[in-house]
Amino acid sequence: MVAPLALVTKDLHEQWELLRAWLDELPDDLSDAPSSLPGWSVADLVAHLGRSLDALKACEPQPADTEPITLGEYLGGYAPTADRMSTVTKELARTIAGDPLGALDELAEKAFARLDELSSAGEDAVVLARRGPILLRDFAMTRLIELVVHAYDLARELPLPVPVDPTARTLVAEALLDVLRRRSGADVVIGDETAWVKLASGRLDWAEGVARTALRPGSLSDGTPDLSGLLPLL
Secondary structure, three states, X not given: OOOOHHHHHHHHHXXXXXXXXXXXXXXXXXXXXXXXXXXXXXXHHHHHHHHHHHHHHOXXXXXXXXXXXXXXXXXXXXXXXXXXXXXXXXXXXXXXXOOHHHHHHHHHHHHHHHHHHHHOOOOOOEEEEOOEEEEHHHHHHHXXXXXXXXXXXXXXXXXXXXXXXXXXXXXXXXXXXXXXXXXXXXXXXXXXXXXXXXXXXXXXXXXXXXXXXXXXXXXOOOOOOOOHHHOOOO
């Protein structure tokens, strides 16, 4: 089931508000500490949240007959540009080091204002994003995926509640399952949403995902097939 733009937008706002409030609770001396992502500090990861939202501001509306790439195709473009993404993120982290959360607030405000502008074109609006033309609702979903996945990354080593909105988690888990099904044709369903999101994003390996029942066989399946060769999805 494809989530409508209004629902994705609503949960993008709610996930951001939850995560942003959580960031206020981080100790001041934590910014230079290593994050759960190899080679990235907590400050780098926080800056990446801003860059993820800022991508909305850069989107441009496209003609109605523009053929969009799919959500799965867009997510598949992440890995080849990982080095470039890391460089730009670290540059942003250095730029906003004086007031990272203030900079984050400014980026978020402009991003959500741009999303509102673009949404006026309707449910089937196509925008030109960084990796090509894509339905606005799919691009908004990529932003929600970013916020949910990196919320888990930020909370991984900290004794604080995980800042993931349950509805946002469900939307992200279902969107990632749809990508997997389209790529594999596998008859599987979600067993544990958190484990599945982490498995799909490379935060768990296949054996760990199986142990946590991230996926279960569907009603017509004889068992859960080995999908390790298709993971992570992004």
